[in-house]
Amino acid sequence: MDLSSINPLLLLASLMVASTPILLAALGELVAERAGVLNLGVEGMMITGAACGIIFSALTGNAWVGFAGAALGGLLLSFLFAVLTQVLLSNQVATGLALTLFGLGLSALLGQSFADARPPAFPKLDMPILSDLPVLGPVLFRHDGMVYVGLLLVVAVWYFLTRTRAGLILRAVGENHEAAHALGYRVVLIRFGAIMFGGACAGLGGAYISLVRVPQWTEGMTAGAGWIALAIVVFAGWKPVRLLLGAYLFGGVTVLQLNLQAAGLAIPVEYLSMSPYVATILVLVILAAGRAPGSLGKTFHASR
């Protein structure tokens, strides 16, 4: 075993990259759940986003267009979920599971002819002065644009939920949809918005895997990241800042255990592979989970 082969700076730097897909997807799901909607289709929306990302970037040669296409793909899929659950009042759990299966199949179909496509290079940002800082430079300031988009989104969602009236209304709808309706708020409309924001974020997260992390198209390449995102939302107690913590912890332990595997640590690989899951769950449970939104997963019908 050779632990000296692990460079702590590189490790920290790759932590942010490894966490970004889950962070994006979980953030979108957090907003949907705060509005009272449990969308178990995150995995399906992510993989669809991954396929759309490859397709749009291969056709245009621009990675940013790829991300935009991925967001659109995830959004459309979530729109389907919204129509089914909010208008046709189908069960959210069953519909979400179906959405995941549907997304896996749809993405396989879409991605078929793009198996050999190589996504265009996604440049890392070069920030003057900051990127050249010792230690902090390589860890924090030499990443690609999406890493920072993800961070900005966390701040934006936190601000939206805790500081704006629109955010308060969204939380109210998630907390007690009957009362929100009685006060005259448009429950279904607000939920449509939250669901579609969740879909777009999941699409972005999926595209980050296919355009940056891997980067190529393989069937089923999200490999359960959507489920992890769902779990992190719960364990983070539906709070954006703790969500960031959870996602980074998960990404961090993932990178570390890969490094340890490469270094030939004398522990069975299976234990190392499960370590990110165990560590994330342990830490977030110890932090004590928050309270779920009161109307989470319940079907709303404005009966009078």
Add this chain to the structure above:
Amino acid sequence: MTKTLLALAGLTKAYPGVIANRDVSFEIQQGEVHALLGENGAGKSTLVKSIYGLVKPDSGAMHLNGQPFAPNDPKAARAAGIAMVFQHFSLFDALTVAENVALGMEDPPPLRDLAGRIRDVSEQYGLPLDPARIVGDLSAGERQRVEIIRCLLQDPKLLIMDEPTSVLTPQEVEILFETLRKLKSEGTAILYISHKLEEIRALCDTATILRLGEVVGDCTPREVSAREMAEMMVGGTLHVPEREAGPEGEVLLKLEGLSARSPQEFGTPLRDISVEVRAGQVLGIGGVAGNGQDELLLALSGEMRTDPQMVQFKGRPIGQLPPNDRRGLGMCSAPEERLGHAAAPDMTLSENAALSGKTRKALVRNGFVDWGGARDFASIIIDRFDVRTPGTENVARSLSGGNLQKFVIGREILQDPDVLVVNQPTWGVDASAAAAIRQAILDLAANGAAVIVISQDLDELMEISDNFAALNEGRLSAPRAASGLTIEEVGLMLGGAHDMEVAHVDA
């Protein structure tokens, strides 16, 4: 003189199968407290929802200050100066008081300024409230204050209150009335819906009475008796429960040093309760909510197990027995919460009948439910207790509160128990149904059963009890004969260490 604030003319609203309001017309003057009276299902809620913009009437017109008024949604109604305090609070448990208030306003100031205004208004009207507290932690009375302050901050011209006192303690009712009188003196009109006729006589200037969706009369509550109002609501003579003095029998139920910790997080423990109930007796247990009523019922029903000797049925220790074993012996109970505790909301009436009656009515044979028998049992309950429902296969949730209450009480009484324990048997039930339930309880006692009635309605307890005892912080006072007991004496029994104080309102 006063002038007309809101005039309703010919409002009609039909739902599939029922006409909720038919040609309803009346006027509300500025600065008056106007009562809207009627039995359950008389169409009061639909009517106020029309005024508040939640329901669109099929025909008819409203005029506010002489201008045509037809709100499309609550926002339009609020903008016109109409505010409403809901029967079931429209609050958000996980949010703070200030956030809840902000959600009910059209154009709220920033939360920091709002907190200041909440403090100002709450002091001005004698409704102490901390804007930073989480609503889920508040008592029922405090939660109602949140709703009222939410309304007051918008300077309403008309405040609608839908059964505001059904969840309040007598002290909280007093505080509420002071606030309403102050509002009235400032020129705000109040539309007040309640079942409690004495309250209406104390508070309201005029009353409009609805029956089956139609206006059947109006009156000045101060000038008529509660009984006259009740008879206008019912459209007939009100049957006042009568009791035939039965023989005092043997001791059927004996509690001996009953002490138990509450299974609920913020519950009240039971402390050393000892009492006896004889055959043919009704023991009324009064007390302010949250003094151990729920826990006492749990200990008696068997949902909460205790030391065997603490609960004795016909001399036999049964403190350790679960509910169905107790039912088998002849001890039935009906808890306060109808939906979710006394009845499973999404199951049909025959299923609900089978769940409780399976032992005593022998509705289970060789492990299989006798559905025919369950349906028969349910239809007997519906028949005998005048439960208004299309049939036994309707789910419990679809019944109105009063009808479901008649069903769950009837279900226990018709199992012919030797001991019956009920908590708040007529809570939220209209006058005629309440009278029917009380009569059934008295009939049961007359036939030789021992009955314990736990209630917060002192008038009810005085009407039906032989003996009266008060629960106070989990302790039960010594029972006293109910006849001849004055309200002052009852107040002292209830009072104990309660340091509740009526807030002083500067008029």
